[in-house]
Amino acid sequence: MIRAASTRERLTGRSPLDCFEDHGQGDFRVHRDIYRDPDIFDLEMTHLFEGGWNLVGLAAEIPQPHDYVTTWLGRTPLILSRDGNGKLHALINSCRHKGAMVAHRQRGNSRTFVCRYHGWTYDTAGRCILVRDEAQGAYPAGFAQLSHDLQPVARFGEYRGILFASLVPDVPPLETWLGELRVMLDLIADQSPHGIECIPGQGRFLYRGNWKLQLENGVDPYHFSATHVSYIQALQQRAAKASVYSRFRSNELQRGTFAFEHGHNTLWGPAPPGKTTPLSWLNDELLQRVGPVRTRWMHYVRNTTVFPNAQFAENASLQLRVWRPLAPDLTEVRTWCLAPVGEPAEARRLRIRQYEEFFNPSGLATPDDLANYEDSQRGLSARQIAWQQGHSRGAGLMEHPEARAAAQELGVNPLAAMVGSFDSGDETIMQPTYRYWRQRLGQPSAEGDQ
Numbered sequence: 001m002i003r004a005a006s007t008r009e010r011l012t013g014r015s016p017l018d019c020f021e022d023h024g025q026g027d028f029r030v031h032r033d034i035y036r037d038p039d040i041f042d043l044e045m046t047h048l049f050e051g052g053w054n055l056v057g058l059a060a061e062i063p064q065p066h067d068y069v070t071t072w073l074g075r076t077p078l079i080l081s082r083d084g085n086g087k088l089h090a091l092i093n094s095c096r097h098k099g100a101m102v103a104h105r106q107r108g109n110s111r112t113f114v115c116r117y118h119g120w121t122y123d124t125a126g127r128c129i130l131v132r133d134e135a136q137g138a139y140p141a142g143f144a145q146l147s148h149d150l151q152p153v154a155r156f157g158e159y160r161g162i163l164f165a166s167l168v169p170d171v172p173p174l175e176t177w178l179g180e181l182r183v184m185l186d187l188i189a190d191q192s193p194h195g196i197e198c199i200p201g202q203g204r205f206l207y208r209g210n211w212k213l214q215l216e217n218g219v220d221p222y223h224f225s226a227t228h229v230s231y232i233q234a235l236q237q238r239a240a241k242a243s244v245y246s247r248f249r250s251n252e253l254q255r256g257t258f259a260f261e262h263g264h265n266t267l268w269g270p271a272p273p274g275k276t277t278p279l280s281w282l283n284d285e286l287l288q289r290v291g292p293v294r295t296r297w298m299h300y301v302r303n304t305t306v307f308p309n310a311q312f313a314e315n316a317s318l319q320l321r322v323w324r325p326l327a328p329d330l331t332e333v334r335t336w337c338l339a340p341v342g343e344p345a346e347a348r349r350l351r352i353r354q355y356e357e358f359f360n361p362s363g364l365a366t367p368d369d370l371a372n373y374e375d376s377q378r379g380l381s382a383r384q385i386a387w388q389q390g391h392s393r394g395a396g397l398m399e400h401p402e403a404r405a406a407a408q409e410l411g412v413n414p415l416a417a418m419v420g421s422f423d424s425g426d427e428t429i430m431q432p433t434y435r436y437w438r439q440r441l442g443q444p445s446a447e448g449d450q
């Protein structure tokens with residue numbers, strides 16, 4: 001009996017059907033199976049979300065001793081906690097007795113986590129401080145030899161207040177894995193000499209679509225003027241008021257993309273005019289402290305992907321979004337509004353208002369994006385069509401000398417760089433990301449490891 005090759009076999013075998021057609025010079029196509037195939041989803045969970053570094057949270061979420069938040073890394077529930085001595089921990093949220101989760105709230109402050117099944121109790125460093133009725137339990141001698149503590153993740157690290165974890169030990173040092181992306185993260189962390197804080201409140205929503213629709217859209221400049229018409233119209237009706245996007249189709253402006261190692265990337269664009277962003281209140285202090293070049297880059301609109309599971313979106317405000325794939329066609333997204341510590345009250349007010357206006361399911365932009373993701377997922381169920389045509393726009397602008405000049409002034413040397421007019425709508429930014437994606441899923445890139 002002849003059996004069709006599974007996607008896993010096609011991916012790891014020598015089948016001509018691969019996930020990409022990569023002909024060089026930016027001629028690059030993505031197979032639609034990557035958004036819909038359960039076998040590919042399984043490989044992604046194993047190799048990307050449970051097999052390497054992921055962004056899991058912010059130190060600013062848990063500033064006080066015994067603060068904690070709960071989150072997920074792939075299919076693994078986590079607790080991020082700060083113990084009584086101020087040390088941060090990333091613990092697997094699973095009781096060592098019979099596996100029940102020991103922390104259930106999204107966030108809190110508690111000296112202990114008490115398992116509600118049989119009452120084993122842990123402190124905020126994860127130490128098991130009570131096996132309930134242990135003396136009466138007639139345990140065998142070997143029981144005392146076992147660690148009953150909550151299991152920490154295999155690797156846990158912090159960069160500029162951003163927390164990363166890996167469930168496997170065999171990963172590069174965190175700073176190596178972040179590579180030049182650190183320069184883009186520094187542009188966020190250095191906006192105040194005291195760092196970045198989380199504005200209270202957190203968004204959480206689901207969409208019926210693959211996680212890579214968010215990964216791509218977060219750095220997709222092409223969709224803005226078609227998708228967000230209602231937002232643009234709202235801004236235009238306030239013609240007297242300068243806004244973040246009041247010059248949004250002005251083609252004298254340029255914007256570009258940087259694709260870094262390990263799937264990370266950044267989309268950048270011109271700074272909004274005048275005092276239309278909260279950061280403009282800090283301009284004088286920034287010029288003095290970080291100099292004119294980095295101040296200008298801090299003012300630029302920048303969307304930065306921390307592969308595989310997070311993006312910082314800095315335009316009308318500053319959002320961190322972290323996603324968790326739940327199924328090939330279902331994704332959870334959590335969001336935070338971030339701000340430099342100590343910004344003036346007027347700037348903070350503008351930051352929150354512009355955040356509410358643009359982001360999240362209650363804002364004017366995110367619902368348009370989510371509708372597109374769900375529409376795309378429905379359209380992608382058409383098995384008769386194999387290949388996307390959405391990853392090569394901008395190929396003729398790759399390696400434009402101005403793109404390298406922009407990288408140089410920041411002190412980075414990205415794998416790929418592009419600069420074009422505001423409407424050029426680059427899509428090539430995803431090409432190095434997808435080559436790395438394929439490498440991590442077990443199939444080396446045709447162009448070698450990147």
Ligand code: FES
Binds near residue numbers: 097099115116118120
């Ligand atoms: Fe936690 Fe039994 S499962 S105490």
Ligand code: FE
Binds near residue numbers: 227228
């Ligand atoms: Fe959008």
